């Protein structure tokens with residue numbers, strides 16, 4: 163029963179697939195026609211299919227109208243063609259394979275230093291012509307070791323190869339040039355190597371071998387040649403229908419491979435047809451063994467493994483990726499999205515992490531971001547452990563908080579930890595740089611939680627500490643009233659709040675702080691007590707004001723008449739407030755012009771009255787007042803004669819002393835209101 167063995171490394175290579183994608187994208191966008199400088203690939207059917215969609219292969223640049231769109235093939239083009247296209251004013255989409263671009267760049271750089279460039283390959287191949295065109299006339303192409311041996315004795319030439327060149331031939335050529343101390347760079351594309359190696363292995367073990375691809379494709383012809391050397395019954399076909407002309411034996415083991423420019427569709431068609439012919443669908447996938455290709459040059463190449471961090475040199479930059487030479491047999495590709503910074507240029511040395519040694523298309527996949535992320539994670543975890551603050555930038559408002567970028571890592575800040583106060587509009591933090599404290603990390607879940615509030619709290623605590631250090635008990639400091647409560651007023655004294663208790667607001671009795679101060683009022687206060695443990699500062703406003711009793715002796719002269727307010731009535735008299743904190747007493751005998759039974763017959767609490775100062779004793783804090791004498795004096799003054807005064811006031815002759823108990827002007831201290839007495843601390 164025949165068995166099919168299908169090569170894994172068959173069909174479009176990375177470069178051709180990429181060029182094809184460029185053309186198809188333009189066609190999808192409605193660009194018509196899309197020109198290519200010559201066929202995009204060496205497969206007539208695939209080229210025809212593209213032509214049907216509006217792709218035109220044109221070798222002659224003068225036939226391409228200005229303004230048209232031209233895609234450069236994966237092989238690349240000559241420098242002069244590039245310049246001619248530019249002069250013609252066409253839009254160029256460069257789909258040159260990054261591996262080819264790299265060879266062009268190396269050739270350009272070496273010839274710029276005046277060195278010879280030797281390209282091992284077919285001098286008529288577009289890729290080789292493109293490379294030679296960039297050598298300032300210092301390039302040579304050789305396809306055999308004999309040709310190489312005939313070259314003049316160049317000093318330290320650069321030796322590169324066509325990407326699809328046969329590896330064994332390249333080694334022979336290098337050997338032939340060894341005496342010239344060449345700089346040898348193996349630029350054979352790994353895709354080609356892999357394809358050829360696998361095809362040879364399959365061919366060796368097969369009774370018949372089928373190579374699918376265009377007959378004008380150099381790499382398909384080379385593939386055919388290699389397979390034929392191992393399996394005499396090797397057939398080169400372009401389409402599945404050609405299988406009808408081949409006779410297979412029932413017990414044949416049949417291998418199938420395809421050149422780099424063979425579309426997947428054609429290859430699949432061949433495989434399907436083979437299955438139909440043999441009525442057998444037993445397909446064995448090949449194993450990727452790599453034993454028969456170990457050249458001396460390869461042995462000098464570095465070994466790489468996924469996860470390894472290596473340093474490489476940027477050799478090519480395209481719109482989507484950066485090609486990096488890491489010393490491996492094939493270059494690595496870093497997608498732009500995997501770069502930590504797009505600020506890279508050719509020649510830069512960058513650290514990269516190997517993501518995959520082979521992405522399935524022969525490319526080494528690299529990432530720069532992985533390294534940065536790893537370093538960032540380490541830094542974030544360290545900051546989390548040490549409590550050190552990190553910088554972050556608000557990126558996006560999400561449900562329940564804000565996402566911030568911290569060293570390239572997304573960190574979540576819950577809304578409650580964004581500020582010291584409630585945040586209404588989280589959006590306002592987007593784009594804002596802020597200091598953050600890392601409060602939770604979970605690398606496995608890629609979770610970082612941060613707090614801005616913790617930073618603000620720490621800053622506030624620092625500020626407070628600094629302020630506290632400047633404060634001393636007994637100091638008079640300036641402040642602003644911030645808040646009033648029933649028990650006092652909170653005053654901001656330069657960043658910290660202290661409390662003025664209601665009893666410390668005034669020398670007088672105060673019902674509510676609003677009777678003395680108002681919010682935002684600037685006032686001077688005295689620091690009574692500092693309690694850092696409890697974070698409390700006791701202040702006094704009244705201590706900054708003069709004590710009423712200290713000046714009472716000068717202010718209230720016996721014999722003068724002043725205005726006061728009745729604030730309290732007792733059996734034998736009334737207390738009259740002359741000013742906040744300073745009360746005097748009117749004995750019942752001095753409350754009216756006539757004799758009264760009780761004080762309320764003359765005055766009531768709240769009355770504003772005129773009183774005469776009888777005596778002032780600042781030591782005992784007593785002021786004796788008289789309503790009666792004030793009335794008499796004022797009446798006397800108004801009538802202006804003593805007789806008028808006598809007529810006006812029929813004064814009861816009964817002496818006050820006889821009616822009232824011995825009631826000196828001074829109200830007894832025990833009865834006097836607290837407000838009239840000096841506070842205990844005085």
Ligand code: SF4
Nearest residue numbers: 175177259261325351
């Ligand atoms: S064979 Fe290699 S170098 Fe050539 S186009 Fe394909 S991927 Fe690029």
